[in-house]
Amino acid sequence: MNGREPEVCRRGALRAGAAALTAGALLAGCADRRGDTRPTVAATSATSATSATSATSTAAAPAHAPAPTPRRFPGQPVQVDHGPRARPRVALTFHGQGDPAVAGAVLAEAERAGARLTVLAVGSWLDEHPGMARRILDGGHDLGNHTQRHLDINTMSESEAYAEITACAQRLRRLTGSIGTWFRPSRTRYATPLVQxxxxxxxxxxxxxxxxxxxxxxxxxxxxxxxxxxGEIRNGSVVSLHFGYADTVAALPLLLAEINRRRLRAVTTTELLT
Structure with a gap:
């Protein structure tokens, strides 16, 4: 995630005791928000969070065919920040952390519009919500690695940084049979040469x-x-977005409508570069 980003993905639950929101209620309620600068995340009660996780939980061994693995794209740099500019495609990429109900609402909204996303999951989030890995893949989306604990990876020692990458890769492999399709460094837009x-x-x-x-x-x-x-999206763009923020859920239908109006297609990053 961006280096300026506060530690809010995990702390943003609304006040304790608030009733659990369905994805539909979340979208309706957020549509009227204007300029609220609080780091809000949709709240769910302990009961609803438990049921949401257990309903999609998965065994340690993947119950499906192994997920797609990383690919090398000839002609692309080691650090990819956009795809071909000549084709009308864009990739909406989501940093995977936060309330699983919000994540599910984002995925469902994209799927209703025929869009496919790229989700870079934090390993500790997968530990808490293991069913999200299969939910993402079953929706036709890319699933990748966003480090284990979401710390500033560019400031770590070599051994610490490598442990952050491989720990998340191990979670992904255990849950899906693959280390995921992509790696995105945490708390930074660009990885250092060492992290690369x-x-x-x-x-x-x-x-x-x-x-x-x-x-x-x-x-x-x-x-x-x-x-x-x-204002910034164009052919080949890779967009950084996040699970866990009500503004993102409410904005997604508007963004997808704008992408469609411009005759662009929202595809996975793998498809963007293929």
Missing amino acids: RLARRAGYPHVLSYDVDSLDFTSPGVAAVTRKVA
């Missing part, structure tokens, strides 16, 4: 960056998120 080398050693030929930052993690309001992305 460590990612290759762990099995990821490319590091996934982005050329459009939605800034949704600042909770600037639905209009601001929509305006920021719509």
Whole structure:
């Protein structure tokens, strides 16, 4: 995630005791928010969170065919921040952390529009919500690695940084049979040369960056998120977005409508580069 991003993906639950929200209620309730700068995440009660996780939980051994593995894309740099500019495709990439109900709402909204996403999951989030790995893949989306604990990987020692990458890769392999399709460094837009080398050693030929930052993690309001992305997106763009923010869920239908209006297709990053 962006280096300026506060530690809010995990702390943003609304006040304790609030009733659990369905995805539909979340979308309806967020549509009227304007300029709320609090780092809000949709709340669920302990009961609903437990049931949501258990309903999608998966055994340690993958129950399906192994998930796609990383690919090398000839002609692409080690650190990819956009795809071909000549084709009308874009990749919406999500940093995977936060309330699983919000994540499910984002995935469902994309699927209703025929869009496919790329989710870079934090390993500790998969530990808490293991069923999200299969939910993402079953929706036809890319699933990748966003480190184990979501710390500033560029400031770590070589051994610490490598452990962050491989620990998340191990979770992905245990849950899906693959280390995932992409690696994105945590708390930074671009990986240092050292982190790039460590990612290759762990099995990821490319590091996934982005050329459009939605800034949704600042909770600037639905209009601001929509305006920021719509103003910068173009052929080949890779957009950085996040699970765990109500503004993002509410803005997604507007963004998908704008992508469609421009006759672009929202595809996985793998498809963007293929």
